Amino acid sequence: MTVKELENKAKEIRRGILTMIYESEAGHIGGALSCCDILTALFYQIMNTDPGKPKDPDRDRFVLSKGHCVEGYYNILADKGYIRKEELKTFSQFQTRLIGHPNREIPGVEMNTGALGHGLSSACGMAKAGKMQKKDYRVYCLMGDGEQAEGSIWEAAMFASNYRLDNLYAILDRNTLQISGPTEQVMKLEPLKDKWQAFGFEVEQVDGNDMDKVLKAFDRLQKVNGKPKLILADTVKGKGISFMENNVKWHHGTLNQAEYEQALRELGKPDKGGEA
Template sequence: MANIEALKRKATEIRMDLLTMIYAAKTGHTGGSLSNTDILTALYYHIMDVDPARPDWEDRDRYVQSKGHAVESYWAILADKGFFPKEELKTFSQFNTRLIGHPNNKVPGVEMNTGALGHGLAISVGMALAAKKDGKSYKVYTLMGDGEQAEGSVWEGAMAASQYGLDNLVAIIDRNRLQITGSTEDVMSLEPLADKWRAFGWEVVDIDGNDMEQVVDALEQAPKTAGKPTLIMANTVKGKGISFAENTVGWHHHVPSDEEYKQAMDELSQQLEVFQ
């Protein structure tokens, strides 16, 4: 059974770590990393069967971060889980680092290099299909951005997953409704997005992606239907956890100033106190 309060606390700690990484490196995708933190926290601290001591364990669950640019929360979690030393987070985006601005499979725990949007789902379909053919019980999870839904390869992957009945595949959309140039609905209208995924043969679950209880419940129940892949529509807030960053498109790739960093860390510290 999930300890929801412990997961909320961990998500807040991860937000502090990723903000510190971005502030120190003077680069990073802040808003989207903050919006996806609750999802990744639920996956890595409650749902997925992975072993930092054996990152290549054959029967591990697989995670592919299709939304590769929002990597800071991912690095912070892999370090906290022990896939690599936490001290290495200080090298984020520095010369000769492994921790670049997109997932890099030279880092233990990372399945695939990602970042060119639209590729992660198709890669995950291949992994899930391999599990079926090999008689393996592991699950495959992938996180996509909502702006990424404009990529045609997403829908090719969606068709294939349905065709092969990949009920061991769970795709999650970080539906924060903002991308680098503005609202997703202004840049490339997506709605009715859930109905489109249903039409492609997926079981769709609509949740508040920043409500830890809803995130855990949706992930625990996947697959919702035997023989069908599951799509979790995680409605989130870009910049979640920092009052002046929330729902602000300018925080897509914003590095906090000294004053903003202090204020943000103060706010997150206050949130941590709630979970003492």
């Protein structure tokens, strides 16, 4: 897919996120919107996966460590054919599979996530297993910045560096806001790039809402051998919606009809010339 096609796909997924949260009256909308470009780049361009063979032993693995921002993930799985699109309407409803965090009942989901700080450790285990089995698959783990305060993140980082897991790609959705406020007020994290480099990671810091830059960052990291990698993605919480952007209120929130209609207007439809 071209960069324009990927940008249009991300716009389509964002519209799906809005509709899912509006109709279900539940969801973590701000973080789902901030990481949408990264998820789109991964699932439509970078990762080696096949919806027809979700358990292929040679598939790339993806772990959504920030499991509360699952709405974009579900929309992508439906768009790619892992689940039926009609099932998206059951999100957060009684007896649904599509609960507010990923779970392994759903094809394409590698592990249950939601307890923050656990995803990277599991991704390290998958990457280490791949090395032991002499497999070529890669493991991608998307983290939130709020969970960087968890000690388990840094234990996993030491493990990854110690075992030279160059098949591990961590991505940090750095939107600077968590449920209780700005990360630098809740628990100071900076200098994050220096910290991850000190833990032995090759780090690329990039605008995480710029599709072209995200793709180029992954391309550069794929050329690095002998050490784990991290994309430090500077993003905007609530990206694409004026009244949500950089507003901690929209970490978790639902839309009324007027807000929903305004958000759809602001987001717009994919450009016809590059629609995927």
